[in-house]
Amino acid sequence: MLMGSTMFHECMRLQDILEAQIEIIERHIDKHKWFHLIADKDQAIADFIEKYGFIMREFYCSRVCKDRLECELAQLYHPK
């Protein structure tokens, strides 16, 4: 039995977004640990993502992603 019509509600560039985010996090995580007095790197990464994850995501989806004009999820961010 078919599952019904399937539309994309997933960003197809998630892997690219994650790679970009990992690069940004790696560049900033030592300063983030120091600034917020967090000793553990994993904890610092979780804190960084909690604070800045949505900004990185919106910026990527609205201005960077090469599929932003077609991506259904990117439309939330009014891509240009």
Ligand SMILES: [Zn+2]
């Ligand atoms: Zn997308």
